[in-house]
Amino acid sequence: MKLYVSERAPNPRRVQMFIAEKGMTGIEEVLVDINAHEHKSHPALSRSPVARIPVLELDDGRVLSESRAICAYLEGLQPEPNLMGRDAEERAFIEMADRHVEWYVTLPLAQAIRHQHPGLAVLEQPQFPEFGASQQAKAMETLRWLDGLLQGQPWVAGQRFTIADITAFCTIEFARLLKFKPGEQGLAALAAWRDRVAAR
Amino acid sequence: MKLYVSERAPNPRRVQMFIAEKGMTGIEEVLVDINAHEHKSHPALSRSPVARIPVLELDDGRVLSESRAICAYLEGLQPEPNLMGRDAEERAFIEMADRHVEWYVTLPLAQAIRHQHPGLAVLEQPQFPEFGASQQAKAMETLRWLDGLLQGQPWVAGQRFTIADITAFCTIEFARLLKFKPGEQGLAALAAWRDRVAAR
Numbered sequence: 001m002k003l004y005v006s007e008r009a010p011n012p013r014r015v016q017m018f019i020a021e022k023g024m025t026g027i028e029e030v031l032v033d034i035n036a037h038e039h040k041s042h043p044a045l046s047r048s049p050v051a052r053i054p055v056l057e058l059d060d061g062r063v064l065s066e067s068r069a070i071c072a073y074l075e076g077l078q079p080e081p082n083l084m085g086r087d088a089e090e091r092a093f094i095e096m097a098d099r100h101v102e103w104y105v106t107l108p109l110a111q112a113i114r115h116q117h118p119g120l121a122v123l124e125q126p127q128f129p130e131f132g133a134s135q136q137a138k139a140m141e142t143l144r145w146l147d148g149l150l151q152g153q154p155w156v157a158g159q160r161f162t163i164a165d166i167t168a169f170c171t172i173e174f175a176r177l178l179k180f181k182p183g184e185q186g187l188a189a190l191a192a193w194r195d196r197v198a199a200r
Numbered sequence: 201m202k203l204y205v206s207e208r209a210p211n212p213r214r215v216q217m218f219i220a221e222k223g224m225t226g227i228e229e230v231l232v233d234i235n236a237h238e239h240k241s242h243p244a245l246s247r248s249p250v251a252r253i254p255v256l257e258l259d260d261g262r263v264l265s266e267s268r269a270i271c272a273y274l275e276g277l278q279p280e281p282n283l284m285g286r287d288a289e290e291r292a293f294i295e296m297a298d299r300h301v302e303w304y305v306t307l308p309l310a311q312a313i314r315h316q317h318p319g320l321a322v323l324e325q326p327q328f329p330e331f332g333a334s335q336q337a338k339a340m341e342t343l344r345w346l347d348g349l350l351q352g353q354p355w356v357a358g359q360r361f362t363i364a365d366i367t368a369f370c371t372i373e374f375a376r377l378l379k380f381k382p383g384e385q386g387l388a389a390l391a392a393w394r395d396r397v398a399a400r
Binding site for chain 2: 049050064065066068069070072073075076077087088089091092093095096099100103104107126128130131134142145
Protein backbone atom coordinates (compact mmCIF):
# COMPACT_ATOMS: atom_id res chain seq x y z
CA MET A 1 0.00 0.00 0.00
CA LYS A 2 1.06 3.57 -0.70
CA LEU A 3 -0.14 6.61 1.21
CA TYR A 4 0.11 9.90 -0.69
CA VAL A 5 0.63 12.80 1.70
CA SER A 6 1.54 16.47 1.57
CA GLU A 7 3.39 18.64 4.05
CA ARG A 8 1.76 20.90 6.60
CA ALA A 9 -1.84 19.96 5.65
CA PRO A 10 -4.07 18.68 8.47
CA ASN A 11 -5.76 15.78 6.64
CA PRO A 12 -2.69 13.70 5.70
CA ARG A 13 -1.50 14.19 9.25
CA ARG A 14 -4.73 12.66 10.59
CA VAL A 15 -4.01 9.42 8.73
CA GLN A 16 -0.32 9.48 9.71
CA MET A 17 -1.24 9.85 13.40
CA PHE A 18 -3.84 7.08 13.04
CA ILE A 19 -1.18 4.76 11.60
CA ALA A 20 1.27 5.71 14.36
CA GLU A 21 -1.34 4.99 17.09
CA LYS A 22 -2.02 1.61 15.49
CA GLY A 23 1.69 0.92 15.24
CA MET A 24 1.18 -0.18 11.63
CA THR A 25 4.24 -0.63 9.45
CA GLY A 26 4.77 -1.40 5.78
CA ILE A 27 2.72 1.48 4.35
CA GLU A 28 4.96 3.42 1.97
CA GLU A 29 4.59 7.21 2.14
CA VAL A 30 4.79 9.30 -1.04
CA LEU A 31 5.17 13.05 -0.61
CA VAL A 32 3.19 15.19 -3.07
CA ASP A 33 3.62 18.94 -3.58
CA ILE A 34 0.04 20.22 -3.70
CA ASN A 35 1.15 23.84 -4.08
CA ALA A 36 2.73 22.82 -7.40
CA HIS A 37 -0.52 20.95 -8.24
CA GLU A 38 1.53 17.75 -8.55
CA HIS A 39 -1.53 15.66 -7.60
CA LYS A 40 -3.36 16.77 -10.74
CA SER A 41 -0.88 15.08 -13.05
CA HIS A 42 -0.07 11.98 -10.98
CA PRO A 43 -1.50 8.76 -12.48
CA ALA A 44 -2.87 7.33 -9.21
CA LEU A 45 -4.14 10.68 -7.97
CA SER A 46 -5.66 12.19 -11.10
CA ARG A 47 -7.95 9.18 -11.69
CA SER A 48 -10.66 10.76 -9.56
CA PRO A 49 -11.01 14.53 -9.83
CA VAL A 50 -12.47 14.67 -6.33
CA ALA A 51 -9.73 12.58 -4.72
CA ARG A 52 -7.62 14.94 -2.62
CA ILE A 53 -4.57 14.24 -0.51
CA PRO A 54 -4.33 11.98 1.43
CA VAL A 55 -4.97 9.04 -0.89
CA LEU A 56 -4.31 5.37 -0.11
CA GLU A 57 -3.41 3.22 -3.11
CA LEU A 58 -4.13 -0.44 -2.40
CA ASP A 59 -1.93 -3.25 -3.69
CA ASP A 60 -4.67 -4.20 -6.19
CA GLY A 61 -4.55 -0.67 -7.66
CA ARG A 62 -7.77 0.62 -6.13
CA VAL A 63 -7.60 4.11 -4.73
CA LEU A 64 -9.23 5.24 -1.50
CA SER A 65 -9.48 8.92 -0.62
CA GLU A 66 -10.96 10.87 2.33
CA SER A 67 -8.98 10.66 5.58
CA ARG A 68 -11.80 9.15 7.60
CA ALA A 69 -12.57 6.48 4.98
CA ILE A 70 -8.87 5.56 4.82
CA CYS A 71 -8.83 5.23 8.63
CA ALA A 72 -11.97 3.01 8.51
CA TYR A 73 -10.20 0.76 6.02
CA LEU A 74 -7.02 0.56 8.13
CA GLU A 75 -9.10 -0.13 11.27
CA GLY A 76 -10.56 -3.12 9.43
CA LEU A 77 -7.05 -4.40 8.63
CA GLN A 78 -5.87 -3.96 12.21
CA PRO A 79 -8.74 -3.52 14.69
CA GLU A 80 -6.58 -2.94 17.79
CA PRO A 81 -5.84 -0.58 19.43
CA ASN A 82 -9.38 0.40 18.54
CA LEU A 83 -9.87 4.03 17.51
CA MET A 84 -13.28 4.11 15.75
CA GLY A 85 -15.54 1.85 17.83
CA ARG A 86 -15.83 -1.92 18.34
CA ASP A 87 -19.50 -2.25 17.39
CA ALA A 88 -22.10 -0.19 15.52
CA GLU A 89 -23.28 1.68 18.60
CA GLU A 90 -19.79 2.73 19.66
CA ARG A 91 -18.89 3.54 16.04
CA ALA A 92 -21.93 5.84 15.86
CA PHE A 93 -21.07 7.81 19.02
CA ILE A 94 -17.40 8.15 18.00
CA GLU A 95 -18.43 9.26 14.50
CA MET A 96 -20.71 11.87 16.09
CA ALA A 97 -17.80 13.24 18.15
CA ASP A 98 -15.49 13.17 15.12
CA ARG A 99 -18.03 15.01 12.99
CA HIS A 100 -18.68 17.63 15.67
CA VAL A 101 -14.99 18.46 15.49
CA GLU A 102 -14.79 18.28 11.68
CA TRP A 103 -17.85 20.37 10.88
CA TYR A 104 -17.89 22.89 13.72
CA VAL A 105 -14.17 23.34 14.45
CA THR A 106 -12.07 22.07 11.52
CA LEU A 107 -14.28 23.46 8.74
CA PRO A 108 -14.62 27.05 10.02
CA LEU A 109 -10.91 27.13 11.00
CA ALA A 110 -9.87 25.78 7.59
CA GLN A 111 -12.05 28.39 5.90
CA ALA A 112 -10.64 31.12 8.14
CA ILE A 113 -7.14 30.09 7.08
CA ARG A 114 -7.90 29.49 3.38
CA HIS A 115 -9.66 32.84 2.99
CA GLN A 116 -7.30 34.97 5.09
CA HIS A 117 -3.78 33.52 4.91
CA PRO A 118 -1.63 34.85 2.03
CA GLY A 119 0.12 31.47 1.79
CA LEU A 120 -3.15 29.75 0.91
CA ALA A 121 -4.02 32.05 -2.00
CA VAL A 122 -2.56 29.49 -4.38
CA LEU A 123 -5.18 26.92 -3.24
CA GLU A 124 -8.22 29.12 -2.58
CA GLN A 125 -9.26 31.42 -5.40
CA PRO A 126 -10.87 33.84 -4.90
CA GLN A 127 -10.22 34.48 -1.21
CA PHE A 128 -12.97 36.27 0.77
CA PRO A 129 -11.15 37.68 3.81
CA GLU A 130 -14.32 38.99 5.53
CA PHE A 131 -15.94 35.59 5.21
CA GLY A 132 -12.75 34.08 6.63
CA ALA A 133 -12.87 36.42 9.62
CA SER A 134 -16.51 35.49 10.33
CA GLN A 135 -15.56 31.79 10.24
CA GLN A 136 -12.68 32.43 12.65
CA ALA A 137 -15.16 33.94 15.10
CA LYS A 138 -17.42 30.86 14.75
CA ALA A 139 -14.47 28.53 15.29
CA MET A 140 -13.54 30.40 18.47
CA GLU A 141 -17.05 29.74 19.80
CA THR A 142 -16.83 26.01 19.12
CA LEU A 143 -13.31 25.87 20.56
CA ARG A 144 -14.81 27.21 23.78
CA TRP A 145 -17.42 24.42 23.53
CA LEU A 146 -14.58 21.90 23.09
CA ASP A 147 -12.75 23.33 26.09
CA GLY A 148 -15.94 22.96 28.16
CA LEU A 149 -16.36 19.37 26.97
CA LEU A 150 -12.79 18.54 27.99
CA GLN A 151 -13.39 19.95 31.47
CA GLY A 152 -15.78 17.02 32.03
CA GLN A 153 -14.07 14.14 30.21
CA PRO A 154 -10.46 13.25 29.33
CA TRP A 155 -10.93 12.68 25.59
CA VAL A 156 -13.08 14.22 22.86
CA ALA A 157 -15.40 11.21 22.49
CA GLY A 158 -15.45 10.36 26.22
CA GLN A 159 -13.32 8.06 28.35
CA ARG A 160 -10.80 6.81 25.80
CA PHE A 161 -8.56 8.15 23.04
CA THR A 162 -10.22 7.86 19.59
CA ILE A 163 -10.03 9.20 16.04
CA ALA A 164 -11.92 12.29 17.26
CA ASP A 165 -8.85 13.27 19.32
CA ILE A 166 -6.67 12.88 16.24
CA THR A 167 -9.01 15.09 14.19
CA ALA A 168 -9.13 17.74 16.90
CA PHE A 169 -5.36 17.67 17.48
CA CYS A 170 -4.52 18.09 13.77
CA THR A 171 -7.04 20.92 13.56
CA ILE A 172 -5.56 22.78 16.51
CA GLU A 173 -2.01 22.34 15.26
CA PHE A 174 -3.13 23.66 11.84
CA ALA A 175 -4.66 26.67 13.62
CA ARG A 176 -1.14 27.83 14.49
CA LEU A 177 -1.30 29.48 11.05
CA LEU A 178 -3.77 31.86 12.73
CA LYS A 179 -1.35 32.16 15.67
CA PHE A 180 -3.88 30.20 17.75
CA LYS A 181 -2.62 28.60 20.96
CA PRO A 182 -5.27 27.28 23.37
CA GLY A 183 -3.32 28.28 26.50
CA GLU A 184 -3.14 31.90 25.38
CA GLN A 185 -6.90 32.03 24.80
CA GLY A 186 -7.75 30.98 28.36
CA LEU A 187 -8.78 27.49 27.19
CA ALA A 188 -6.96 25.58 29.93
CA ALA A 189 -8.70 22.21 29.51
CA LEU A 190 -8.07 22.29 25.77
CA ALA A 191 -4.42 23.20 26.31
CA ALA A 192 -3.94 20.35 28.84
CA TRP A 193 -5.63 17.87 26.48
CA ARG A 194 -3.43 19.11 23.60
CA ASP A 195 -0.34 18.38 25.71
CA ARG A 196 -1.67 14.89 26.60
CA VAL A 197 -2.11 14.09 22.91
CA ALA A 198 1.30 15.54 21.97
CA ALA A 199 2.93 13.34 24.64
CA ARG A 200 1.67 10.10 23.02
CA MET B 201 -36.63 6.40 20.25
CA LYS B 202 -37.50 9.91 19.10
CA LEU B 203 -36.14 11.54 15.96
CA TYR B 204 -36.17 15.33 16.01
CA VAL B 205 -36.58 16.72 12.49
CA SER B 206 -37.29 20.03 10.80
CA GLU B 207 -39.05 20.80 7.55
CA ARG B 208 -37.32 21.43 4.22
CA ALA B 209 -33.77 20.89 5.57
CA PRO B 210 -31.65 18.26 3.79
CA ASN B 211 -30.10 16.56 6.83
CA PRO B 212 -33.28 15.37 8.62
CA ARG B 213 -34.50 14.13 5.25
CA ARG B 214 -31.37 11.97 4.89
CA VAL B 215 -32.23 10.11 8.08
CA GLN B 216 -35.93 9.88 7.15
CA MET B 217 -35.04 8.33 3.76
CA PHE B 218 -32.59 5.96 5.47
CA ILE B 219 -35.36 4.79 7.84
CA ALA B 220 -37.79 4.40 4.92
CA GLU B 221 -35.28 2.29 2.93
CA LYS B 222 -34.77 0.09 5.99
CA GLY B 223 -38.51 -0.20 6.49
CA MET B 224 -38.00 0.60 10.18
CA THR B 225 -41.05 1.46 12.26
CA GLY B 226 -41.55 2.60 15.83
CA ILE B 227 -39.33 5.70 15.71
CA GLU B 228 -41.43 8.67 16.79
CA GLU B 229 -40.84 11.87 14.80
CA VAL B 230 -40.90 15.23 16.53
CA LEU B 231 -41.08 18.32 14.32
CA VAL B 232 -38.94 21.28 15.45
CA ASP B 233 -39.17 24.82 14.04
CA ILE B 234 -35.51 25.79 13.57
CA ASN B 235 -36.41 29.19 12.14
CA ALA B 236 -38.00 30.02 15.50
CA HIS B 237 -34.84 28.62 17.21
CA GLU B 238 -37.07 26.07 19.01
CA HIS B 239 -34.13 23.65 19.24
CA LYS B 240 -32.19 26.05 21.46
CA SER B 241 -34.76 25.84 24.27
CA HIS B 242 -35.77 22.18 23.96
CA PRO B 243 -34.48 20.03 26.86
CA ALA B 244 -33.26 17.12 24.72
CA LEU B 245 -31.80 19.36 22.03
CA SER B 246 -30.16 22.11 24.06
CA ARG B 247 -28.03 19.67 26.06
CA SER B 248 -25.26 19.85 23.47
CA PRO B 249 -24.71 23.26 21.87
CA VAL B 250 -23.28 21.59 18.76
CA ALA B 251 -26.14 19.10 18.35
CA ARG B 252 -28.14 20.25 15.34
CA ILE B 253 -31.28 18.76 13.80
CA PRO B 254 -31.68 15.86 13.22
CA VAL B 255 -31.16 14.41 16.67
CA LEU B 256 -32.03 10.87 17.78
CA GLU B 257 -33.01 10.53 21.44
CA LEU B 258 -32.50 6.95 22.62
CA ASP B 259 -34.83 5.26 25.10
CA ASP B 260 -32.12 5.49 27.78
CA GLY B 261 -32.03 9.27 27.31
CA ARG B 262 -28.74 9.49 25.42
CA VAL B 263 -28.75 11.86 22.48
CA LEU B 264 -27.11 11.16 19.13
CA SER B 265 -26.67 13.94 16.57
CA GLU B 266 -25.12 14.10 13.07
CA SER B 267 -27.14 12.43 10.30
CA ARG B 268 -24.45 9.98 9.33
CA ALA B 269 -23.79 8.90 12.93
CA ILE B 270 -27.54 8.39 13.45
CA CYS B 271 -27.64 6.24 10.30
CA ALA B 272 -24.64 4.19 11.52
CA TYR B 273 -26.50 3.54 14.79
CA LEU B 274 -29.70 2.51 12.98
CA GLU B 275 -27.73 0.26 10.62
CA GLY B 276 -26.42 -1.53 13.70
CA LEU B 277 -29.97 -2.05 14.99
CA GLN B 278 -31.18 -3.37 11.63
CA PRO B 279 -28.33 -4.37 9.28
CA GLU B 280 -30.49 -5.26 6.28
CA PRO B 281 -31.13 -3.96 3.70
CA ASN B 282 -27.51 -2.86 4.02
CA LEU B 283 -26.80 0.79 3.15
CA MET B 284 -23.38 1.51 4.69
CA GLY B 285 -21.26 -1.59 4.02
CA ARG B 286 -21.23 -5.13 5.42
CA ASP B 287 -17.54 -5.17 6.48
CA ALA B 288 -14.82 -2.60 7.15
CA GLU B 289 -13.58 -2.55 3.54
CA GLU B 290 -17.02 -1.95 2.05
CA ARG B 291 -17.81 0.56 4.80
CA ALA B 292 -14.65 2.48 3.89
CA PHE B 293 -15.45 2.71 0.16
CA ILE B 294 -19.08 3.70 0.83
CA GLU B 295 -17.92 6.31 3.35
CA MET B 296 -15.54 7.69 0.72
CA ALA B 297 -18.40 8.06 -1.79
CA ASP B 298 -20.66 9.59 0.84
CA ARG B 299 -17.99 12.09 1.85
CA HIS B 300 -17.23 13.03 -1.77
CA VAL B 301 -20.88 14.04 -2.06
CA GLU B 302 -21.02 15.75 1.34
CA TRP B 303 -17.84 17.81 1.07
CA TYR B 304 -17.70 18.61 -2.64
CA VAL B 305 -21.41 18.85 -3.56
CA THR B 306 -23.52 19.30 -0.40
CA LEU B 307 -21.20 21.73 1.37
CA PRO B 308 -20.68 24.22 -1.50
CA LEU B 309 -24.38 24.02 -2.44
CA ALA B 310 -25.46 24.57 1.16
CA GLN B 311 -23.09 27.53 1.40
CA ALA B 312 -24.39 28.90 -1.90
CA ILE B 313 -27.93 28.72 -0.52
CA ARG B 314 -27.15 29.96 2.99
CA HIS B 315 -25.19 32.97 1.74
CA GLN B 316 -27.46 33.94 -1.15
CA HIS B 317 -31.06 32.96 -0.35
CA PRO B 318 -33.08 35.65 1.49
CA GLY B 319 -35.02 32.91 3.31
CA LEU B 320 -31.83 31.67 4.97
CA ALA B 321 -30.80 35.05 6.38
CA VAL B 322 -32.36 34.07 9.71
CA LEU B 323 -29.91 31.13 10.01
CA GLU B 324 -26.75 32.55 8.40
CA GLN B 325 -25.57 35.86 9.75
CA PRO B 326 -23.84 37.64 8.15
CA GLN B 327 -24.48 36.42 4.60
CA PHE B 328 -21.65 36.84 2.05
CA PRO B 329 -23.45 36.71 -1.33
CA GLU B 330 -20.24 36.83 -3.42
CA PHE B 331 -18.79 33.91 -1.47
CA GLY B 332 -22.11 32.11 -2.00
CA ALA B 333 -21.89 32.66 -5.76
CA SER B 334 -18.32 31.31 -5.87
CA GLN B 335 -19.48 28.19 -4.00
CA GLN B 336 -22.36 27.73 -6.44
CA ALA B 337 -19.83 27.70 -9.29
CA LYS B 338 -17.74 25.07 -7.45
CA ALA B 339 -20.82 22.95 -6.82
CA MET B 340 -21.70 23.06 -10.54
CA GLU B 341 -18.23 21.64 -11.31
CA THR B 342 -18.66 18.74 -8.90
CA LEU B 343 -22.21 18.12 -10.14
CA ARG B 344 -20.68 17.61 -13.59
CA TRP B 345 -18.23 15.17 -11.97
CA LEU B 346 -21.19 13.34 -10.39
CA ASP B 347 -22.98 13.23 -13.73
CA GLY B 348 -19.86 11.70 -15.32
CA LEU B 349 -19.60 9.15 -12.51
CA LEU B 350 -23.24 8.12 -13.04
CA GLN B 351 -22.61 7.60 -16.75
CA GLY B 352 -20.41 4.65 -15.77
CA GLN B 353 -22.24 3.13 -12.80
CA PRO B 354 -25.88 2.99 -11.66
CA TRP B 355 -25.39 4.31 -8.11
CA VAL B 356 -23.12 6.87 -6.45
CA ALA B 357 -20.95 4.29 -4.63
CA GLY B 358 -21.02 1.72 -7.46
CA GLN B 359 -23.30 -1.20 -8.22
CA ARG B 360 -25.84 -0.91 -5.44
CA PHE B 361 -27.96 1.73 -3.71
CA THR B 362 -26.29 3.08 -0.54
CA ILE B 363 -26.34 5.99 1.91
CA ALA B 364 -24.30 7.98 -0.65
CA ASP B 365 -27.35 8.00 -2.97
CA ILE B 366 -29.50 9.29 -0.12
CA THR B 367 -27.01 12.08 0.63
CA ALA B 368 -26.79 13.06 -3.04
CA PHE B 369 -30.55 12.93 -3.56
CA CYS B 370 -31.32 15.14 -0.54
CA THR B 371 -28.64 17.59 -1.70
CA ILE B 372 -30.06 17.85 -5.21
CA GLU B 373 -33.62 18.27 -3.95
CA PHE B 374 -32.37 21.01 -1.60
CA ALA B 375 -30.69 22.69 -4.61
CA ARG B 376 -34.16 23.48 -5.98
CA LEU B 377 -33.86 26.59 -3.77
CA LEU B 378 -31.28 27.71 -6.36
CA LYS B 379 -33.71 26.64 -9.13
CA PHE B 380 -31.34 23.78 -9.93
CA LYS B 381 -32.75 20.87 -11.97
CA PRO B 382 -30.20 18.41 -13.39
CA GLY B 383 -32.15 17.85 -16.64
CA GLU B 384 -32.11 21.56 -17.45
CA GLN B 385 -28.34 21.74 -16.94
CA GLY B 386 -27.59 19.04 -19.52
CA LEU B 387 -26.73 16.54 -16.76
CA ALA B 388 -28.70 13.63 -18.26
CA ALA B 389 -27.16 10.81 -16.24
CA LEU B 390 -27.71 12.73 -13.01
CA ALA B 391 -31.32 13.46 -13.99
CA ALA B 392 -32.01 9.79 -14.81
CA TRP B 393 -30.41 8.69 -11.51
CA ARG B 394 -32.48 11.29 -9.62
CA ASP B 395 -35.65 9.80 -11.15
CA ARG B 396 -34.54 6.25 -10.21
CA VAL B 397 -34.07 7.33 -6.59
CA ALA B 398 -37.38 9.24 -6.52
CA ALA B 399 -39.19 6.11 -7.78
CA ARG B 400 -38.07 4.03 -4.78
